[in-house]
Amino acid sequence: MARIAIVGPGAIGGTLAARLDHFSNHAVSLCARTPFRKLVVRSSERTFDCELPVATEPDHVTPVDWVILATKTYQVAEASKWFESLCDDKTVVAVTQNGVEHVSALAPFFDVDRVVPVVIDCPAEHRAAGQIVQHGDVLMAVPNNENGVRFRALFDDPSIEVTLTDDWTSAAWTKLCTNCAGAVSAITNRPVNVARDAQAAAAMIALIHECLAVGRAEGALIDDSIVEVVMASQRGAPDGAMNSIHADRVAGRPMEWAARNGVIVRLGEKHGIPTPCNRMIAELLSALEAGER
Numbered sequence: 001m002a003r004i005a006i007v008g009p010g011a012i013g014g015t016l017a018a019r020l021d022h023f024s025n026h027a028v029s030l031c032a033r034t035p036f037r038k039l040v041v042r043s044s045e046r047t048f049d050c051e052l053p054v055a056t057e058p059d060h061v062t063p064v065d066w067v068i069l070a071t072k073t074y075q076v077a078e079a080s081k082w083f084e085s086l087c088d089d090k091t092v093v094a095v096t097q098n099g100v101e102h103v104s105a106l107a108p109f110f111d112v113d114r115v116v117p118v119v120i121d122c123p124a125e126h127r128a129a130g131q132i133v134q135h136g137d138v139l140m141a142v143p144n145n146e147n148g149v150r151f152r153a154l155f156d157d158p159s160i161e162v163t164l165t166d167d168w169t170s171a172a173w174t175k176l177c178t179n180c181a182g183a184v185s186a187i188t189n190r191p192v193n194v195a196r197d198a199q200a201a202a203a204m205i206a207l208i209h210e211c212l213a214v215g216r217a218e219g220a221l222i223d224d225s226i227v228e229v230v231m232a233s234q235r236g237a238p239d240g241a242m243n244s245i246h247a248d249r250v251a252g253r254p255m256e257w258a259a260r261n262g263v264i265v266r267l268g269e270k271h272g273i274p275t276p277c278n279r280m281i282a283e284l285l286s287a288l289e290a291g292e293r
């Protein structure tokens with residue numbers, strides 16, 4: 001039995017917490033910003049009603065074996081306040097976020113040798129504090145190393161698949177190819193299948209090509225066919241399907257443009273690769289967000 005604290009029990013953190021609580025004998029606890037009494041996760045198969053300890057202050061928690069950090073990427077610095085109370089010299093932190101900077105973002109706050117970066121696919125919505133709707137199965141990819149193997153062993157759940165990969169960099173940049181293009185939905189305020197529109201598709205393809213170039217400079221091995229794979233999946237999305245950066249815009253929340261587009265610009269600069277499309281869309285999303293604040 002492992003002690004697992006979920007920092008950020010929103011869509012992803014809440015889903016993982018409920019499923020770990022139900023399908024394992026681990027001691028799961030929640031570290032939240034907004035208090036709530038009960039975690040309720042609805043999926044197509046069942047509703048998970050979980051009475052788990054919920055802390056809102058680091059003073060009220062003690063060290064655990066695992067921290068699963070499931071905040072938005074722009075909340076990492078604030079969320080790191082939990083680490084001093086939750087972590088001892090054996091604690092491992094698994095980061096379940098989008099982007100490619102899972103490890104580097106934690107470097108100022110935690111020993112990077114004990115960070116497990118997790119590429120996660122799990123369509124889920126955070127409707128209110130403690131209220132989550134899970135729309136599909138959970139797929140995760142972690143590095144094929146000792147801590148990655150230990151992370152996979154935490155889950156014994158038919159709806160959760162954890163893949164061990166020898167090439168996590170390629171897995172993360174492959175996902176970024178989809179996520180960087182998602183900015184077009186946030187800018188146009190149109191659902192994922194905005195990709196059926198020729199002008200929107202051209203913008204998405206340009207964003208993906210820059211992502212590919214920078215990803216390859218970072219060591220990712222990704223075939224050119226990814227462009228059509230991403231576009232076909234976006235065109236085929238059901239009417240109304242919303243990606244998370246668009247959902248954040250509609251809800252008036254800050255958006256993860258820095259982790260999804262800004263990162264391509266920053267790492268592009270490092271390699272001398274121009275990324276004008278991602279730069280412009282990151283700047284526009286930043287301005288849009290500032291206007292909505």
Ligand SMILES: NC(=O)c1ccc[n+]([C@@H]2O[C@H](COP(=O)([O-])OP(=O)(O)OC[C@H]3O[C@@H](n4cnc5c(N)ncnc54)[C@H](OP(=O)(O)O)[C@@H]3O)[C@@H](O)[C@H]2O)c1
Nearest residue numbers: 008009010011012032033034071078079097098123124126
């Ligand atoms: N949702 C999806 O379908 C999905 C799919 C794949 C990947 N992802 C990625 O997964 C990551 C998490 O996304 P999400 O959709 O789960 O976000 P979310 O629903 O907004 O959940 C984030 C949670 O973190 C909490 N939080 C913020 N600061 C905190 C702090 N200092 N201490 C404790 N808790 C704190 C938030 O609290 P409040 O309730 O106070 O806001 C919220 O409950 C993102 O990188 C996202 O891109 C999401």
